[in-house]
Amino acid sequence: MGNGTSIGRVRGLGSSHQGAHHWLLSRLTAVGNIVLIPFLLASLVLLPAYDYATVHAWAARPLSSTALILIMINTFYHARLGVQVMLEDYLHEDAGKFTAWLLVNLVPFAGAAFGILSVLRIALGGA
Amino acid sequence: MAQARSNRPISPHLQIWRWGPAMLVSILHRVTGNGLAFAGLGLLLWWVGAIASGPEAYDSFLGWVWTGTGGALQFITAILGKIVFVGLTWAFFQHLASGVRHLILDIGAGYELHANARWSVVTLVFSIASTILFWAFLLLR
Numbered sequence: 457m458g459n460g461t462s463i464g465r466v467r468g469l470g471s472s473h474q475g476a477h478h479w480l481l482s483r484l485t486a487v488g489n490i491v492l493i494p495f496l497l498a499s500l501v502l503l504p505a506y507d508y509a510t511v512h513a514w515a516a517r518p519l520s521s522t523a524l525i526l527i528m529i530n531t532f533y534h535a536r537l538g539v540q541v542m543l544e545d546y547l548h549e550d551a552g553k554f555t556a557w558l559l560v561n562l563v564p565f566a567g568a569a570f571g572i573l574s575v576l577r578i579a580l581g582g583a
Numbered sequence: 584m585a586q587a588r589s590n591r592p593i594s595p596h597l598q599i600w601r602w603g604p605a606m607l608v609s610i611l612h613r614v615t616g617n618g619l620a621f622a623g624l625g626l627l628l629w630w631v632g633a634i635a636s637g638p639e640a641y642d643s644f645l646g647w648v649w650t651g652t653g654g655a656l657q658f659i660t661a662i663l664g665k666i667v668f669v670g671l672t673w674a675f676f677q678h679l680a681s682g683v684r685h686l687i688l689d690i691g692a693g694y695e696l697h698a699n700a701r702w703s704v705v706t707l708v709f710s711i712a713s714t715i716l717f718w719a720f721l722l723l724r
Contacts, residue, residue, distance in 0.1 A: 506645070515631070567628055
């Protein structure tokens with residue numbers, strides 16, 4: 457974005473053409489969450505106890521592990537999209553916007569990677 | 584941008600509007616969503632990481648967020664942990680209900696004033712009732 461000519465001042469300020477995709481993925485992952493999170497809550501509430509052995513055995517079952525890994529992908533992506541919208545509404549200066557863009561594109565993927573690795577280790581018998 | 588800092592009139596904010604259920608539910612959708620994203624997913628990672636790391640890490644997690652048996656500091660964090668967990672379940676049920684409301688609004692239904700206000704109130708009733716039922720079932724069964 458330049459400061460000289462009138463066209464230079466507005467170049468690059470238009471649509472990124474990614475809004476519809478963002479909107480659709482937000483809804484798609486929302487539907488995924490409607491299935492995944494109630495499954496997690498119902499599983500937790502039905503556990504007979506909350507000691508290590510019981511919880512580990514539950515998480516190691518194929519259905520639980522699959523749900524947990526899907527949560528790491530689907531729910532983290534849904535959260536990433538939502539937090540991005542919030543940041544876009546409240547951060548207006550270039551430095552803040554750039555920092556937020558960095559974090560919102562890195563942190564959710566780091567978190568999901570940690571979560572998936574942890575679930576794999578539970579499921580495949582590490583620890 | 585230079586224009587954003589000029590003395591041009593700005594759009595009216597929260598204190599101008601008369602509060603209604605739709606406005607409250609819209610704001611709560613954002614607040615609960617971001618609360619779940621930061622606190623909820625953070626605790627989820629701590630939890631699965633602790634299970635993957637073994638019994639000691641898992642007991643440490645439980646001590647900090649629930650049982651509070653590991654000293655004076657954990658006694659305090661465990662009280663806060665219980666408040667956070669109840670808050671997160673309410674936030675989930677509220678975000679779920681207002682999220683389903685958004686999916687219905689997306690197909691073009693529910694914009695009539697009375698229907699819109701009524702379904703907004705329903706999401707609030709649903710989230711509070713679900714939270715009470717969830718914890719009653721968990722603690723009393």
